[in-house]
Amino acid sequence: MCRNSVWTEQVCNTCSAEANGALTCESARVGDPCTAEGREQCMVPAGDRMMVCRSGFWTTKPCSACTPTGAETVACGAPRAGDPCSSGARAQCDTADSDRKLVCNSGKWMAQVCNSCAVRNGSVECGPARAGDACASEGKAQCDPIHLNQMLVCRERLWATMVCNACSVAGSAINCMAARKGDPCLPSQKDRRQCNPDKSDVAEGLLVCRLPVTGGLGVWQPEACNECKECSVKTGLIY
Incomplete structure (x- = not known):
């Protein structure tokens, strides 16, 4: 092809001339021979893959929203959930949702919950979970980073809150102080009900969760109980 008064080479698979003198080229296919090592082009008709010339033959690899940037190079857009990916591809933040990350699973990008997704030192990092967020490991618990007297527990694929006074982490265990x-x-x-850790007398030996009439959070209130014993707790009630 004549460019700036100089003949330059351009890949043209199955080149043919029209009656009006125009040239037409078929798109390269995987396995076709090529001559320019490293040359790139978008794969047609799939717009989510690119072609690369490797060792004399066209090969393919994922390239979301492939766009030509020159005669020999292309640019790839940010991947989306469901787009193809190469095995071993690093996780990355989902540009469509800042609270999700994309993980390569079985050749496709899969979206996962990742609060306040960010990339630091080349790795994806997620912020702390929040009540109502999706979760995967049933029964897994962690301290609530916002409310120090609550913990988050994975219940039916959602993080749910539970009271955990002075929540702390010891290794893989969550510790809660008694209310x-x-x-x-x-x-x-x-x-x-639970025994009052600060009182053993009859007047305030027991604590009971009492809710306000208007709804919302309740308060642990003392009640009389003589020689309260935790071993008498059954299904959350003390007898």
């Missing part, structure tokens, strides 16, 4: 008089309790803990 104390005036601490908050959840609606799901209505009328639940």
Whole structure:
């Protein structure tokens, strides 16, 4: 092809001339021979793959939203969930949703929950989970980073909150201090009882989760209990 008064080479698979003198070229196919090592072109008709000349033959690899940038190079857009990916591809943040990351699984990008997804030092990092976020490991728990008296537990694929006074992590275990008089309790803990860790007398030996009439969080309130014993707890109630 004549460019700037100089004949230059351009790949043209199955080159043919029209009656008006125009040239037409078929698109390269995987396995076709090629001469320019490293040359790239978008794969037609698939717009999510690119062709690369390797060792004298055209090979293919994933390239989301492939766009030509020159005679020999192409640019790839950000991948989307469902796009093809190469085995071993690094996870990356989903540009369509800042709370998701894309992981290469069985040759396709799969979206996963990743709060406040960010790339640091070449690796994807996720922010802490929040109540209502999706989760995968049933029963897994972690301390709530915002509410120090709550923990998050994976229940039916969603993070749910539970009261965990002074929540702390010890290795792979979550530790909770016993509730104390005036601490908050959840609606799901209505009328639940526990021994008062600060009092053993009859007047305030027991703590009971009492909810307000208007709804919302309740409060652990003391009640009389003589010689309260935790071993008498059955299904959350003390007898």
